[in-house]
Amino acid sequence: MRQEALEKLKILAGAAKYDVSCASSGTKRDNPGKKLGSAHPWGICHSFADDGRCISLLKIMLTNYCIYDCAYCVNRRSNDVPRTAFRVSEIVDLTIEFYRRNYIEGLFLSSGVIKTPDFTMEKMVRVVKELRIIHGYNGYIHMKSIPGASSEFVREAGMYADRLSVNIEIPTEKNLKFLAPEKDFKAILDPMGYIHQGILENKEERQKHFKIPKFAPAGQSTQLIVGATSDNDQQILTLATNLYSQHHLKRVYYSGFIPVNSYDKRLPALMEPPMVREHRLYQADWLYRFYRFKVDEIVNDSHPNLDLEIDPKLSYALRHPECFPIDINKADYEMILRIPGVGPRSADMILMARKHRRLNSDMLRKMGVVMKRAQYFITCGELSERNSIQTWKPEGLKKLFLEQVKNKRLADATQLSLW
Amino acid sequence: MNIFQYDKTFEGFLSLVFESFSLKVIPNRIEDLEASEPYLWMEKYRITTNPDKSNRVWNALKNKLGHEASFAVFRIHLAGIAEMEMVLFRYVCKALASKQSISDNFADPDVLAITKFDKKVCREAQRMLEFVRFQKTGDGIFFCSMDPEYNILPLIINHFETRFADQQWLLYDFKRNYGFYYNLEKTSQITMQLDSVNKHTGKVNKDILAEEEVLFQDLWKQYFKSTCIEERKNKCLQMQHMPKRYWKYLTEKQS
Ligand code: SF4
Numbered sequence: 054m055r056q057e058a059l060e061k062l063k064i065l066a067g068a069a070k071y072d073v074s075c076a077s078s079g080t081k082r083d084n085p086g087k088k089l090g091s092a093h094p095w096g097i098c099h100s101f102a103d104d105g106r107c108i109s110l111l112k113i114m115l116t117n118y119c120i121y122d123c124a125y126c127v128n129r130r131s132n133d134v135p136r137t138a139f140r141v142s143e144i145v146d147l148t149i150e151f152y153r154r155n156y157i158e159g160l161f162l163s164s165g166v167i168k169t170p171d172f173t174m175e176k177m178v179r180v181v182k183e184l185r186i187i188h189g190y191n192g193y194i195h196m197k198s199i200p201g202a203s204s205e206f207v208r209e210a211g212m213y214a215d216r217l218s219v220n221i222e223i224p225t226e227k228n229l230k231f232l233a234p235e236k237d238f239k240a241i242l243d244p245m246g247y248i249h250q251g252i253l254e255n256k257e258e259r260q261k262h263f264k265i266p267k268f269a270p271a272g273q274s275t276q277l278i279v280g281a282t283s284d285n286d287q288q289i290l291t292l293a294t295n296l297y298s299q300h301h302l303k304r305v306y307y308s309g310f311i312p313v314n315s316y317d318k319r320l321p322a323l324m325e326p327p328m329v330r331e332h333r334l335y336q337a338d339w340l341y342r343f344y345r346f347k348v349d350e351i352v353n354d355s356h357p358n359l360d361l362e363i364d365p366k367l368s369y370a371l372r373h374p375e376c377f378p379i380d381i382n383k384a385d386y387e388m389i390l391r392i393p394g395v396g397p398r399s400a401d402m403i404l405m406a407r408k409h410r411r412l413n414s415d416m417l418r419k420m421g422v423v424m425k426r427a428q429y430f431i432t433c434g435e436l437s438e439r440n441s442i443q444t445w446k447p448e449g450l451k452k453l454f455l456e457q458v459k460n461k462r463l464a465d466a467t468q469l470s471l472w
Numbered sequence: 473m474n475i476f477q478y479d480k481t482f483e484g485f486l487s488l489v490f491e492s493f494s495l496k497v498i499p500n501r502i503e504d505l506e507a508s509e510p511y512l513w514m515e516k517y518r519i520t521t522n523p524d525k526s527n528r529v530w531n532a533l534k535n536k537l538g539h540e541a542s543f544a545v546f547r548i549h550l551a552g553i554a555e556m557e558m559v560l561f562r563y564v565c566k567a568l569a570s571k572q573s574i575s576d577n578f579a580d581p582d583v584l585a586i587t588k589f590d591k592k593v594c595r596e597a598q599r600m601l602e603f604v605r606f607q608k609t610g611d612g613i614f615f616c617s618m619d620p621e622y623n624i625l626p627l628i629i630n631h632f633e634t635r636f637a638d639q640q641w642l643l644y645d646f647k648r649n650y651g652f653y654y655n656l657e658k659t660s661q662i663t664m665q666l667d668s669v670n671k672h673t674g675k676v677n678k679d680i681l682a683e684e685e686v687l688f689q690d691l692w693k694q695y696f697k698s699t700c701i702e703e704r705k706n707k708c709l710q711m712q713h714m715p716k717r718y719w720k721y722l723t724e725k726q727s
Contacts, residue, residue, distance in 0.1 A: 055687055059694050066698035087637040098713070099602050100724055102700040105709025112699060150688050151695075153614060153639055154606040156723070311703050326703055405576035416579045
């Protein structure tokens with residue numbers, strides 16, 4: 054029994070790990086019934102795997118059997134890999150026992166497609182229902198919705214899960230059909246629509262009857278694979294921002310393509326996953342969500358791909374020298390947020406602190422502004438226009454910054470070798 | 473030079489602020505009542521903790537700073553780092569003397585130091601929420617021992633009470649030799665001998681563990697391994713989020 058349990062967990066955690074989302078945020082739940090579990094609005098990470106990714110949820114598949122044959126997926130039916138399936142009670146036990154030991158914030162349940170999307174969904178729903186109803190479990194649950202699932206099961210899942218997600222994976226429909234012939238955008242966008250609808254209706258009902266439980270209180274998310282197809286960053290970010298604004302997604306995750314099925318010639322031959330590009334996409338996503346950038350300020354027809362050498366905020370600043378330097382003591386919040394080297398936290402601090410006195414560069418540094426960057430984009434007390442981007446010119450600054458990065462890498466490398 | 477000595481409680485600290493105001497004497501050093509022999513040229517003040525006086529200071533402080541920032545004062549004092557006491561003292565005095573709240577005047581070095589230190593304390597408390605690993609004992613108690621850098625245990629009890637309301641648990645700070653035990657009804661502070669716990673690993677002796685405990689520890693270790701994507705290995709990033717000094721208590725990091 055022991056060996057069997059370990060083996061199953063190994064297979065079904067290994068099969069689920071390519072889903073990058075591990076967030077446990079977005080829900081607040083106390084535990085009034087004095088049972089097991091609570092949820093924190095900001096989420097808690099419990100460990101970090103050797104790949105540096107946060108482990109917050111027990112991320113497993115119900116089964117890795119699958120009737121589909123998506124080219125980018127380890128679990129595709131034409132792959133010869135060990136297959137197995139959990140019983141409902143096994144997942145329930147694992148979740149609860151891990152939770153009691155404070156290993157995890159909750160469960161992230163996904164699955165390969167067995168028989169039909171609805172047949173699979175029904176089983177998954179049974180897991181989350183049993184956790185909530187029979188065991189009074191109050192911790193976090195993220196459940197994947199299977200593409201092509203009907204509204205009935207999606208609706209039921211939303212009554213028990215905190216977050217639902219349907220993965221788009223491939224950013225354009227043409228390429229999706231090329232790599233995953235059994236899928237199309239409709240099969241993905243429909244369940245997304247059911248979730249969105251469920252959330253909206255639930256909001257209305259709750260205005261009338263406060264007691265009605267929330268539907269998918271942590272909202273929905275999706276994942277896009279980056280680098281498996283020729284889709285550019287403009288296509289990816291336009292799709293992502295549309296999902297944010299139209300389907301009210303909480304998060305879009307970007308996952309650098311890992312060539313798990315290198316024998317499939319429809320896929321590009323990559324030496325390693327495009328980690329830098331993935332990172333730049335996350336940065337761009339942040340600019341959209343927290344720095345009030347519009348998507349076409351980040352990527353557009355004349356600049357369809359993010360610069361891999363420098364971050365998108367710096368890239369924006371260098372493409373728009375006419376906006377800088379910015380007077381730290383006067384400029385409004387939106388502009389301060391656009392200064393390279395200033396984050397939302399230091400922007401807040403600047404706004405508060407300048408009510409008390411005029412700020413100089415030393416104070417800015419102490420507030421966490423990265424002056425090595427910011428100095429060329431601001432004026433304040435002793436920093437004048439003379440040292441700014443106006444004198445240096447964008448090309449000059451880019452060279453300077455790249456030089457700085459290179460030197461830092463060298464220094465880090467020497468330090469490491471001294472160890 | 474003036475030395476103020478007090479009993480190290482938060483009420484004591486507030487009383488100390490009160491005395492300093494009423495005596496119009498500012499301490500150059502603050503220390504424990506039982507601290508070392510004072511030097512000859514130092515004036516020594518022994519502060520008696522007085523609930524009345526401490527309440528007056530506390531209310532004034534809450535008035536000036538608001539709930540968040542005044543609670544930070546409590547938190548920083550609780551952390552128990554001697555070097556921060558003078559900074560905290562100056563901060564409190566400035567807060568009381570100023571017309572508006574000083575908590576966002578980050579250009580003031582004391583305000584900035586307090587803000588930064590507070591962040592560290594909160595971070596450490598947060599890390600305990602993340603890295604606590606309970607081991608279930610034969611009598612059904614979920615146990616975890618730890619040695620946080622600051623004294624933060626009282627700050628996190630609430631979280632565990634809410635979350636693990638239907639299981640008995642015991643969190644123990646063995647650096648400061650005290651802990652909290654929850655018995656399904658209430659939580660009480662306790663001090664105990666930790667004979668069956670390895671101080672270096674936090675591991676509970678096998679003979680008093682629950683029967684199924686080792687299995688779940690092994691399953692967790694298996695999960696930890698299987699969820700990692702080999703192609704993305706990044707030990708530096710892992711270390712950054714999960715500094716080495718916590719590893720010794722993490723089940724998944726023990727062989
Ligand atoms: S449906 Fe999901 S599990 Fe099945 S092959 Fe496609 S991506 Fe993989």
